[in-house]
Amino acid sequence: MSQRVSLTQYLVEQQREHGRINAQLRLLIEVVARACKRIAIQVNKGALGDILGTAGSENVQGEVQKKLDVIANEVLIEANEWGGHLAAMASEEMDTIHLVPNRYPQGEYLLLFDPLDGSSNIDVNVSIGTIFSVLRKPDQHHGVAEKDFLQPGSAQAAAGYCVYGPQTTLVLTVGDGVAMFTLDREQGAWVLTADQVRIPEETKEFAINMSNMRHWAPPVRRYIDECLAGKEGPRGKDFNMRWVASMVADVHRILSRGGVFLYPWDRREPDKPGKLRLMYEANPMAFLVEQAGGAATNGRERILALAPTKLHERVSVVLGSRKEVERVTGYHLETEPAAAVKPAA
Numbered sequence: 001m002s003q004r005v006s007l008t009q010y011l012v013e014q015q016r017e018h019g020r021i022n023a024q025l026r027l028l029i030e031v032v033a034r035a036c037k038r039i040a041i042q043v044n045k046g047a048l049g050d051i052l053g054t055a056g057s058e059n060v061q062g063e064v065q066k067k068l069d070v071i072a073n074e075v076l077i078e079a080n081e082w083g084g085h086l087a088a089m090a091s092e093e094m095d096t097i098h099l100v101p102n103r104y105p106q107g108e109y110l111l112l113f114d115p116l117d118g119s120s121n122i123d124v125n126v127s128i129g130t131i132f133s134v135l136r137k138p139d140q141h142h143g144v145a146e147k148d149f150l151q152p153g154s155a156q157a158a159a160g161y162c163v164y165g166p167q168t169t170l171v172l173t174v175g176d177g178v179a180m181f182t183l184d185r186e187q188g189a190w191v192l193t194a195d196q197v198r199i200p201e202e203t204k205e206f207a208i209n210m211s212n213m214r215h216w217a218p219p220v221r222r223y224i225d226e227c228l229a230g231k232e233g234p235r236g237k238d239f240n241m242r243w244v245a246s247m248v249a250d251v252h253r254i255l256s257r258g259g260v261f262l263y264p265w266d267r268r269e270p271d272k273p274g275k276l277r278l279m280y281e282a283n284p285m286a287f288l289v290e291q292a293g294g295a296a297t298n299g300r301e302r303i304l305a306l307a308p309t310k311l312h313e314r315v316s317v318v319l320g321s322r323k324e325v326e327r328v329t330g331y332h333l334e335t336e337p338a339a340a341v342k343p344a345a
């Protein structure tokens, strides 16, 4: 029987044969993958462990933190501090960046993460996930400040997520396509189960929170109305809808079988460009989706080209099957050219 490829072997080949990564980045990804295994163990305890419910605190977004949000954040911080591959970290759960303590060697990379995305699903046993993004420290000869994290998504050295669902699956790109690794619990090893993942250019499946319909801008309303009109409408085909309310789960479905995901600006909070965060949700997911042949915009511009101004800034997100993303983006540009886009709040 042919030997399955492990995450370690995949990374060694990316370093040795493709020159895509160096030893520090290989170690970084291995450490993050090991931390995701530890998070998976906590997530899988459910009601058997003292890990459900709220932590009694709020994060920088003003959202109530779940116990597992805090646990996952601590696991990632502790796992990544000592290895010498990182200079600093940033997390949805922390107001400011976290510098690697002086007692450890400083590395050349910056790690950003949403330690447990979709945490509203934790207590009801629906898939959740960890999202991470890797940037290079801009100036290797000086310390690190928040401004060093404010790089466009196109500068990412690597990105990925781990989905804690019926399977525990790590999905990764280092810029050479998208690979998926399923956790073999008997060995405790990540095993390559898909490589060079491709998103179909077309789809019949959209993902959006329909309860916000009355708040959407016209281009989004037009796109969804046309999908809902089905065969008799302008699209000439019926569409299906999915909404897990866990970005990792929705993106994993799209990477696995196609689809389009939308979390657009809406009138509920008109000063915010969207709900999702650019640096540690939209950028890593956009990198993965583009590496799989899909597209990702904020409705008008390519997400990976956006110039960040704040660590926790939000963004509208339209991503997935290329032709659908182009259609939604085209509807937006018909109403307001990209140049008129308001700066991110």
Ligand code: P6P
Residues within 6 Å of the ligand: 117, 118, 119, 120, 209, 245, 246, 247, 248, 263, 275, 276
């Ligand atoms: P809503 C989870 O809280 C999250 O950040 C994403 O994972 C998800 O796509 C979205 O928010 C769900 O938002 O408004 O539908 O609950």
